[in-house]
Amino acid sequence: MKCSGGTLCYVAAVLVIIGGLNWGLVGIFNFNLVDAIFGAGSVLSRIVYIVVGLAALYMCGGFFKKE
Numbered sequence: 461m462k463c464s465g466g467t468l469c470y471v472a473a474v475l476v477i478i479g480g481l482n483w484g485l486v487g488i489f490n491f492n493l494v495d496a497i498f499g500a501g502s503v504l505s506r507i508v509y510i511v512v513g514l515a516a517l518y519m520c521g522g523f524f525k526k527e
Contacts, residue, residue, distance in 0.1 A: 475515035
């Protein structure tokens, strides 16, 4: 998917990549970087997960947009 939505699209793409790398770390090494940085189950961890999830939803919308 090409980012043509400006800054928001690039920020969303970076957040989705970060989320994907975190899931890769969880799957391969059983290590959750977000929890390691902000604390497991902390409010900050939850905010990070919510923001990454919203970014993923935003990116999904781009797949269904007609160009």
